[in-house]
Amino acid sequence: MDIRVTLDGRPVGATLNGSPASRDFAELLPLALDLTDFHGIERVADLPRKLDTAGAPEPTAAKTGDLAYYAPWGNLALFYQNGPAASADLLILGHLDVGADQLGRARRITITAAP
Numbered sequence: 001m002d003i004r005v006t007l008d009g010r011p012v013g014a015t016l017n018g019s020p021a022s023r024d025f026a027e028l029l030p031l032a033l034d035l036t037d038f039h040g041i042e043r044v045a046d047l048p049r050k051l052d053t054a055g056a057p058e059p060t061a062a063k064t065g066d067l068a069y070y071a072p073w074g075n076l077a078l079f080y081q082n083g084p085a086a087s088a089d090l091l092i093l094g095h096l097d098v099g100a101d102q103l104g105r106a107r108r109i110t111i112t113a114a115p
C-alpha cells in the first residue's frame with residue numbers, strides 16, 4: 001500500500017505493509033503530525049484515535065526506518081535506530097526509505113494516500 005510522506009517538507013519513499021492495522025491507519029489519512037523524540041531511538045506522535053489491532057501479525061522488533069503503532073498509548077513511532085525486542089504492543093505498519101539521520105531530526109511528518 002503506497003503512501004506519500006514528507007518529513008519537514010522533504011518527500012521520502014514510504015509504503016504500508018497491508019496489515020489490518022495499517023489499513024485502519026490509512027483510513028486516518030491525510031495526517032500532519034508534530035514529532036518528538038522518545039528514548040533516543042524513535043520519533044513519536046499521537047494519532048487522532050486508536051487503531052484496530054485485531055488480526056495483528058506475530059510481533060517483530062522494529063528496525064531503522066520502520067513506521068509503527070504502539071497500541072497502549074495509541075501513538076505513531078518512526079524508528080531511527082533499531083528498536084527493542086519484539087512486543088505484541090508494537091505493530092509495524094510499514095517502512096520509510098530514509099536515512100537514520102533525517103529520521104532522528106524530523107520534527108513534522110505529513111502522510112497522504114498515494115493516488
